[in-house]
Amino acid sequence: MDDSYLALRAIHKRFGAFTALGSIDLSIRKGEFVCFLGPSGCGKTTLLRIVAGLETQTSGSIVQAGRDISAAPPAERDYGIMFQSYALFPNLTVAQNVGYGLVNRRHARGQIAARVEELLTLVGLPGSGGKYPAQMSGGQQQRIALARALATSPGLLLLDEPLSALDATVRVHLRNEIRALQRSLGVTTIMVTHDQEEALSVADRIVVMNHGVIEQVGTPLQVYREPASPFVADFVGKVNRLHAVAEGDHWFRCGEKRLRCLPGMGADFRPGSAVALYLRPEDRVVGAVATDDPLHCAGTVRNIEFLGGNCLTEIDVDGLPGQPLQLQYSLNQMDEFGVRQGARVSFALRADRLRVFPAEAAA
C-alpha cells in the first residue's frame, strides 16, 4: 500500500483521432503542492479537468483517498476548484459567493456567516462580504474565489492557471500567499501553470508535460538541475545547447574543447555519436582560473542583455566557433571583471553540471 492520496493510473484521453493525453501515471501524497507545468496545448489543463470530472478520460483510473472516482460525476467527487476566470457569481455578494456551497448543507445561518467571515479573514479580506465581485480588483476576486473553493474544506484543491490574469507584481505576491495558505491548511493542491518561475517557486513537486505525456516529475531543484529531457532543460530556465561528439567514458569533444561530465548526468554514449550538451548560464566559474585547466575558456563579449540585478552576456568562445555561449553575470561581477561589449573575458565551465542528451532528441 503506497501513501498516495491521489493516484492516476494509465490515464488516456483522446478527442477523435487526436491523443490529448497518453498514459499518464502519477501519484500525489497528502498535503503535497503539485504543479502541472507545460506549454499551452500540452494537456495539463485537460488532466486537471479529468481529475475534477469535467472531462472523462478515455481509459485509466483515478483513486482519491482510497475511493475509485474514475466514473464519478463532478458532484460526487471531493475537491474545490478555482478557474483562471475565477467564475465568481456576479449577481451575488462576496459573502453569498463564499457561502454558496455552505448554504446547501443545511447549516444554521449564523454558523454560515461565521464561517464566511473566517474564510474572508483567511484570505485577507475581512469585512468585505457585502460587496459585489465587480467592485473588487482582480487580485481580490481571486482571493474570494479561493475562499469559496476552500469553504467546504475539500480534501483536494485544484487551481487552473489561477494567476495568469493578474499583473506581474500582484501575481508574485499572491502566489506566495497561496503557498503559505496551502501549507497552513495542509490541503493537497494541484496547480496548472505555464509559468515555470511560478511552478519553481511554489511547488513541492513539478510535473512537466509536453504533447500529452509527462516529461519529468520531480522537485523544483531536480527539474532545474537534472532535467530528464532536452524539452525540460529548454522549457525550465535558460540553457546553452552545444553540439558535441561522444568520445567514450563520459568524454565529449565540443569544438576544440574536451569536456567530461559526471557519470550520473546522462547515459554514456557510443564513441562517435552526436550529442547535445546542456549548460545553464550560471554554471561557470569566473575569476582566477588556471589557464592550463582544461575547462578554462577565453572569449569576446559579443552582446549584453541587461536584466536588472543580473546580465546575460553572449560570448564568442575561442575554440567553439559558431556556438556562442550565454553566461550570466551579476551586476557587481560585470564591474569587477570589466565585462563590456567587445571585452575579453575568461572563465571555466562547470563540467559537473553538464547534461548530455542524444543530438536527435534535442533537435
Next chain:
Amino acid sequence: MNAMAAAVRPVALRQRVHWADRVGNFGLLGVLLLLGVGLVAPLLLILSKAVDAPEGAAVSGASAVSGWSAFAAYLASPALLTSLWHSVWVSLLVTAIVLPLAFGFAYALTRSCMPAKPLMRTLMLLPLLAPSLLSAISLIYWFGNQGVAKDFWLALGFTGIYGASGIVLAECFAVFPHVLMILVTALSLADARLYEAADALGTGTVRKFFTITLPGARYGLISAGLVCFTLVITDFGIPKVVGGNFNVLATDVFKLVIGQHDFRRGAVVALLLLLPAVITFGIDWLVQRRQTATLTARAVALVPRPSRGFDAAMTLYCLTIVGLVLAMFGMAVFASFAKLWPYNLTPSLDHYVSGLVDGELADALVNSLKLAASTAVVGTAVVFVGAWLLEKTRGFDALRPVVRLAAMLPMAVPGLVLGLGYIFFFNAPSNPLNGLYQTLPLMVLCTVVHFYTTGHLTMVTALKALDAEFEAVSASLKVPLYKTLWRVTLPICLPVLLDVSRYFFINAMTTISAVVFLYSPDTKLASVAILNLDEAGDTGPAAAMAVLIAGTSAGVTLLYLAAGRLLDRRTQAWRAPAR
C-alpha cells in the same frame, strides 16, 4: 502494448450520470419533441402532400410516379411560372431599392454626428409595431382610387396603385426597419484602429469607404439583402391588399388553399416559397460562421467626428426618409379617424365604433391579446429552458446538434408554409392532437415555433456571455444544477428574458401569415380581421384595426420598458459597481 490498445480501441470510459443531468437530458428531449411536433412533422407533411397522387389516380406502385409527374406538370404550368416570375422580380426590385436607402440611413446613424439619432432610429422602427399590411392600407389612402395624391401617382406614369407598383412601394416601407436594424448592427461593429491606420497612411475618404467600411459591413449587407428578399417573397398581406390582379406565389397559396381548397397544389407552391428561404438560411449560416473571426475583442470602438457639411447632408437625408415613413404611418391613423373618406374628413370614432365594435370584432382584439400574452409567456419560457439545457447541461452529446439545428430551422420557414403544414398535420383525423385544431393553444404553439429562432439566438448569446465554469464550480461545491439556475443564471438573464418576451408579444400581435390558416370564428385574430375587412371593402375599419394593433403594441412596449427599468433597479444593482 500501447499499439495493441490503440488497434483494439477499447470502449471509452463513461461517467456515471448524475440525476440532475438526467433530468436535463429528458428536458432536452422534450424541447426536441416540441419542435418535432410544431415544426418538422408539419413540414414533412407538406412535402408528402406535394407529391401525393392527384385524386382518382391509380393506387399502389404507380401512385408515387404519377404524384411526381403531377408535381412536375404543375410546376411547369404557365400560371405558376408567371407568379414565380412576379415574386422574384418584385422581391429583387424591393431589395435593390431598400438596401442602398437603408444603408445610407444606417451609415448616418452610426458614422455621422447627426442630431437626435435615438429619435430618428425609434421613428424608423415604428412600423414594426403594426402588421406589415398597414403600409398597403395607407397606400390606398394616398394613391388609391379615392386617394389624396392619386393624380401625382398617375402623373408618374403608373396606371394605378393596384398591382406591381403598389406592392413594391408598400413592401419598401414594410421591410425597411428590418433591413435597417441589421445594417446598423453591421456598421456599428467598426474598429477605429483601422481608420487611424488609414489616416496615418494618408488615405482619402472615398478610398477608406471602399477599402474599410464596405468590406467591414459586407456580411451585414449580404445578410440584410437576403432577409429583405425573403421577407418580400414570402409576405402575402401586402400583395393581398394592393396586388389587384398581379399574382405572386404567396397569394397563390392563399387562394388555392382558402379559396379553392386545392391543398395539393397549395403544397407545391408552398414548397417553392420554402426554397428561397432555405437558400437564404444556408447562405446566412455560412456567412455568420465566417464573420465571427473578423472583429476581435481588442477592437477599439469607432466614434464619429463632427463634420458640418456631411452631418447636415445626412440629417437632411434621414429627415426625408423619416418624413416619408411618418406620412405613411400617419395616413392610416388619420384615415381611421376620418368620418367618411374622402368627403368628410372631420375626426370621429365611427370606424372604431360602428366598424369594429358593432361588427363584433372587439373579440378579435381580445383574442389577439390572449395569443400575444400566452406566446410571450410560453415562448419565453420554452426558449429560455431550451437554450439553457443546450448550453449549460451535460450529456446527450449526439442529440445536441440536432436540437441546435431544429432551433435554427424556423427562421427558414415562411409563416404561410408553416400554417399550411399545420392544417395538414393537425387537421388530419388520425392525429390524436386533432382536437387542438383551430384552438388558441395551437395558434400559440404555431406562433412560438414561427418566431423561435430569434428568441433562441438572443438567449443563447446571453447564456454564452456567462462564465462557462459556473456549473463546474457549483458541482464542486455540491450545489445542484437547478439551484445555480435559480440563484445565478436566471437573475442575470432577466433583462434578456424581458426582451425576448416583448419580441414574442409584438410579433404575435402583428403576425398574419401562419395563423391565417388556423383560426375559427371563435378564435379570430385582430390582424386577420384587417385582411377580412379590407376584402369586404371596409378599408376604414381595416385601418382602424391596424391602428389599434399598433397602439396596443406601442403601449405594451412602453410597459415592458417600465418593467425593465424597475427590474434593473431591483435586481441588477451588481452591474453598476460603485467602487
